[in-house]
Amino acid sequence: MNQKRILLLSFLSLFLSFSPSLFAQKSLSSIDQSLRYSLYSRLGLKILPVKLSPTRYKLQMVVEKIEEKPVFETFSFSYSILSSYEEEISSDRVNLLTAMDLIADTDRHWLFEKTVEIPESQATAIALLTVLDTRQQDEYVYHIDLKSSFVFDQPDFGYYYSNEIPFDQNYLTKEEALLFKTGTKPSIYTFFYPTKFDVPFPPMETRPTEIPKEIEVVNQGDFLSNVPKKLEDEGYYFFQTDTSSQAGLLLKTVHESFPKVKDWDEMVQMVTYISTRKEHETLLQAPDKKRALDEYWINLTRNPEIAKDLIRNYFRMVEFANILFTDFKEGWKTDRGMVYIVMGPPQEVNFYQDREVWSYVGMDDNSKIRFTFARVKTLLTPHFYTLNRSRAYQPVWFKNISQWRSGRMAF
Structure with a gap:
């Protein structure tokens, strides 16, 4: 116990020594997020929000361990809730995450969860997750709009791997299953789109992209939440608990070789x-x-x-x-x-x-x-x-x- 306390105090001291320079005079729009797309990133970050009520959101903050066997104490973790991309990230906006905040620590992920309150009258709210690699001073950043003019609404359900870590990929191999969880309604509705899209025009081609006049959609009905759901077809799915709502989840299903080339x-x-x-x-x-x-x-x-x-x-x-x-x-x-x-x-x-x-x-x-x-x-x-x-x-x-x-x- 004493050893753990010493490690935690050392970690806090290290974080505080970096925090003034890390956040001073910074806004979300001024932060360089190129590490998000680097070929050599050690971590992958994701925030997966679940709307609990008109004002409450559960932030599922998932950190993928790309580096082999990373050590938790070599990173400093924090999150913030911002009201704009230009707002200064002052120290009072920064919430430190420690080992005591971990919900799960698996071979592939660290998981934090926090519930935040956003007033209904607030038009814009952005969740920001920051991880500092204290060895190289590399700053990993991920953000998501909880509320903004570009977001209809957040889903009121979560979706998970078999070990109940929130699913943090952009795609799922067809024939695999996910676990959907909702505390509000027993069923989730499924719409399947088998559409295939063309390759985009090059950057110097200024003619407008051709948009399909009709997109085929298959209503696959509903299924019970809290039970693994297999997605059998290749295309993309849209999930909702309420078909009259504008909140939902898009999930692309892919062939078994993806993200590599198939044939x-x-x-x-x-x-x-x-x-x-x-x-x-x-x-x-x-x-x-x-x-x-x-x-x-x-x-x-x-x-x-x-x-x-x-x-x-x-x-x-x-x-x-x-x-x-x-x-x-x-x-x-x-x-x-x-x-x-x-x-x-x-x-x-x-x-x-x-x-x-x-x-x-x-x-x-x-x-x-x-x-x-x-x-x-x-x-x-x-x-x-x-x-x-x-x-x-x-x-x-x-x-x-x-x-x-x-x-x-x-x-």
Whole structure:
């Protein structure tokens, strides 16, 4: 017991020594969240809210252990509730989370839960989770709007792995099950969308995206909560406890190989970002996709070893895009996924209530290339973003594609 107390006191002292510099003069919009999309992150953060009443929200704060066997005491954990993206994160807004606040500590996750009160009259409320790696001073950040003009409402139920850790992925492999829990109503209604989406236009294509006039939806009825629910089909599901409400949960179901590529046909689809139109049409029409792809990669690089590295690096980016950006589309088909694959992880990421901005170093250290993703309000998800396209992206886009095609692009 004394040893635990000494460790806790040491941890608190360490946190307090960092907290003035960590939060001084910072707002949510000024925080660089690029670690969220890094290929080398040690942690993955998620906040999964459950609405308990018109004013009360349960914050399920899940920290995924990406690093092998991380030590809890090497990190400092805290959360805040903010009223805007520009509000200064002052010390009185910061709530420390310690080992005594842990709800669960598994091989894969740390879980914290806190219940917060948000006045009905408050139009905007943002939950912010921050984890500081005290070894490198890396700051991991995740936020979610509990209330805002981009959120219809929060679901009044939770959804969990078999070990009852909140489900923190953007997708579920079809034929697997989740546990849904609600304390308000016994049943949850299910709507299934088997829709498949096209690949997005490149950043310099300014014509409007074609939107399907009709989207097929299958009402699958209701099922009892607190009992594991298997999701059998590949597509996306929308769950609600009240079909007259605008609150619900979107969940994408995927093939068994996801987030990796499934087969040669899917691989052909995915290389569209670095292919010419003629090359891609040839691949689509080829009767033997494997042979056609082998010829495609060799023709690009003229070197089998470079071709192997190119394939490995390119599909590594596809895998990360699927993990990070899947919504009702596979991550690689989203605007953010497309930019992530071609340009690599952004050097800076800033969130505002109505947009997300990625910055890359330009021709020199004093210039930056920025991609702005506008936030779009939809019933299905509060995290849907579309790229503000511009012809000005053409030079840098073609430059990066040329590097990919030569086998020199590696992240």
